[in-house]
Amino acid sequence: MSEPRIIFATGNPNKMREIREIFADSVRTTLSIKEAGICSDPEENGRSFSENAMIKAKAVHCLCPNDIVMADDSGLVVDYLNGEPGIYSARWMGRETPYSEKNAALLRRLEGVKGHARSARFTAAIACILPDGRQLITEADMEGEVAEMPAGTNGFGYDPIFYLPEMGKCAAQLSEEEKNAISHRGKALRKMRELLKDNL
Numbered sequence: 001m002s003e004p005r006i007i008f009a010t011g012n013p014n015k016m017r018e019i020r021e022i023f024a025d026s027v028r029t030t031l032s033i034k035e036a037g038i039c040s041d042p043e044e045n046g047r048s049f050s051e052n053a054m055i056k057a058k059a060v061h062c063l064c065p066n067d068i069v070m071a072d073d074s075g076l077v078v079d080y081l082n083g084e085p086g087i088y089s090a091r092w093m094g095r096e097t098p099y100s101e102k103n104a105a106l107l108r109r110l111e112g113v114k115g116h117a118r119s120a121r122f123t124a125a126i127a128c129i130l131p132d133g134r135q136l137i138t139e140a141d142m143e144g145e146v147a148e149m150p151a152g153t154n155g156f157g158y159d160p161i162f163y164l165p166e167m168g169k170c171a172a173q174l175s176e177e178e179k180n181a182i183s184h185r186g187k188a189l190r191k192m193r194e195l196l197k198d199n200l
Contacts, residue, residue, distance in 0.1 A: 003027070003028060004028065004066060004067045004068050004131050005028060005029045005030070005031055005036070005064075005067045005068065006023065006026070006028050006029070006030040006031070006067070006068045006070060007031055007032075007033060007036050007038070007060060007064055007067045007068070007069050007070070008030065008031070008032055008033070008069075008070045008071070008072075009033050009040060009056045009057060009059070009060045009069065009070065009071035009072075010032055010033065010071070010072065011032055011033060011034045012032075013032075014156055015072070015185070016030075016032050017176075018176075018180055018183075018185060018186060018189070019070075019189060021180060022180070022186065022189045022190055022193060023189075023193060026193075028068070033060060036064065036067075038060060038063050038064065040056070040059045040060050040063065042055050042056060042058075042059040043055075044056070044073070044087075046073075046087070047087070048087065048125070049073040049074060049075065049087055049123055049124065049125035049139065050073070050125040050127065050137050050139060052073035052087060052125075053071050053072055053073040053125040053126060053127035053137070054071070054127040054135065054137065055071075056071035056072075056073070056127070057069050057070060057071040057127040057128065057129050057135075058129065061129040065131065066131050067131065068128065068129075068130055068131065068196070068200075069128065069129045070126060070127065070128045070192065071126070071127050072124055072125065072126050072127070072185060072188070073087065073124070073125050073127075074089070074122060074123060074124035074125070074184060074185055075087055075088070075089030075090070075122070075123060076089050076120060076121075076122055076157075076158045076162065077120060077121050077122075077123055078106065078110075078118075078119075078120040078146055079117075079119045079120060080110060080113055080117055080118065080119075080146075081106075081109060081110075085102075085106075089157070089158070093105060099156070099157050099158065099160075100150075102158070103150055103158060103160060103161045106146060106158075106161060107146070107148070107149070107150075107161060110146055115145075116145070118145040118146045118148075119143075119144075119145055120144060120145055120146050120162065121141045121142060121143045121144065121184070122141065122142045122144075122158075122162065122171075122183070122184040123139065123140075123141050123184055124139065124140055124141075124183075124184040124185040124187075124188045125137060125138070125139045125188065126138045126139075126185075126188045126189060126191070126192045128192055128195070128196070130199065130200070134199065136192065136195050136196070136199065138188045138189075138191035138192045138195060139188055140184050140185075140187035140188040140191060141184050141187075142162075142164075142171075142182060142183055142184040142187070144162050144163050144164045144165065144171070145162075145163045145165065146161055146162065146163065147160075147161045147162065147163035147170050149161075150170070150172070151169065151170040151172065151173055152169070152170045152171070152172025152173035152174075153172060154172050154173065154174060154175070154176070154179070155171050155172040155174070155179060158171075159171035159172035160172040164182075167182075171183075
C-alpha cells in the first residue's frame, strides 16, 4: 500500500505555501484539495475554530480515508468587540466583501479606542484525521492590536490592520519568512508536525 499523502482542506495558495514550508522535511506528498481533485465545501456551523476545522477535515476524510487529512480554521478576535469577527472572520460582512471594506469597518468601530483597549489576536486551529481515524487538534495565537490605520501590502485578509507591538509594524509589512516564524497558523502547524511525529 502506498504511503499516505497529506491532503490539506484548502484551495488557498498562500496557506499551501506556508504549509509546504513547515512540512518541507516530510517525505510525504502534500497537496491541497484542489490538487488532489477533491471538491468539498461543508457548512462551518461549529462554535469554535477547532470545531470548524474538524468539520472541514471530516468532510475531506470521507473522500480520501487512506490519507492524512488536515484542515484549518482561523480568524481575528478583537477584545473590544467581544471577540468579533472571530469564527465568522471570513464570512463577516459577507464572503464576497473585499477585505479592504471589512478592515475599514473594523477601524470605524474602534474610533476613539486607544492603546491596549485595541488588543486583538489571530487564532488558528489545525484539525487532522489519520488513516486509522484518530483525530488530532492543535491551536495557537498571534497576539497584537488593531492598528489605527492600514499599513503594508504583504499578507492578506486582516493583516494590514493587525499591529504587532514587538515588531513595530503590521502583519502586512512582514516578509513571508518573518510572518511564518510568528504567525498563529505557523505555530499551530509546527505543533501538528510534532504531534504527527509521535502518532505515525
